Amino acid sequence: MEHHNPYHVDRVKFLLSQERKQWHNPETILNKAGITKGMTVADLGSGPGFFTIPMAQMTGDKGLVYAVDSSQTMLNGLKESIAKSGVDPNIIRIVNSDVCHTGIPEGSVDLVLFANVLHEVENRKVFFQEVRRISKSGACIVDVDWKKIQTIHGPPFKERLSEDEAKQVLAGNGFSIVKQIDVGPYHYELICEITVESQGPQPKA
Numbered sequence: 001m002e003h004h005n006p007y008h009v010d011r012v013k014f015l016l017s018q019e020r021k022q023w024h025n026p027e028t029i030l031n032k033a034g035i036t037k038g039m040t041v042a043d044l045g046s047g048p049g050f051f052t053i054p055m056a057q058m059t060g061d062k063g064l065v066y067a068v069d070s071s072q073t074m075l076n077g078l079k080e081s082i083a084k085s086g087v088d089p090n091i092i093r094i095v096n097s098d099v100c101h102t103g104i105p106e107g108s109v110d111l112v113l114f115a116n117v118l119h120e121v122e123n124r125k126v127f128f129q130e131v132r133r134i135s136k137s138g139a140c141i142v143d144v145d146w147k148k149i150q151t152i153h154g155p156p157f158k159e160r161l162s163e164d165e166a167k168q169v170l171a172g173n174g175f176s177i178v179k180q181i182d183v184g185p186y187h188y189e190l191i192c193e194i195t196v197e198s199q200g201p202q203p204k205a
Helices: 006-015 018-023 026-033 052-059 072-085 124-134 163-172
Strands: 040-044 064-069 092-096 109-115 135-146 175-182 187-194
Touching: 026 052, 026 109, 026 135, 026 187, 040 052, 052 064, 052 072, 064 072, 072 092, 109 124, 124 135, 135 163, 163 175, 163 187
Parallel strands: 040 064, 040 109, 064 092, 109 135
Antiparallel strands: 135 187, 175 187
16 A cells, blocks of 8 residues: 655655756666657656656657556656646556556557666566567667665665676566666666567467
């Protein structure tokens, strides 16, 4: 059950703050991922819309953004962000759900983003099965996460995944790394594609 307390409200404010954007610029990260007009994209673990809003601005009126989060407080923050941004709310589908069970139609998404999420996922096998399920053939998969260094903000050091650890997790779940990018002092970005072997049952020889 979601608990509404000042911590969650303050958390929403920090996640949308200009301070955060100075060292974690969403437009830069999304540009490097190659988002274009008309795409259908998914923001898994969207929070209050730090990436969702610029994703909607970049995909435009003919695009569609799925914003998935299990926290109603975060999604309330997202609704406020949408209203303030001027983005057409009809191109953002808000999904109050765990990232492992999104309900997004199968094979419908051009780009799947999970930012600052992978280190928190308990059942990675189920999570990546869901990522593959919702992805179109040839979809771009984007993992953004905290570098494994000591920082004031972010998760505890021991919970973080280094770039090499994240690449091993991704490779072990059927994804190949297309590009590794340093995106600011505290984060990295891994752009991936689904390996052929993992795109559903393969025909017998």
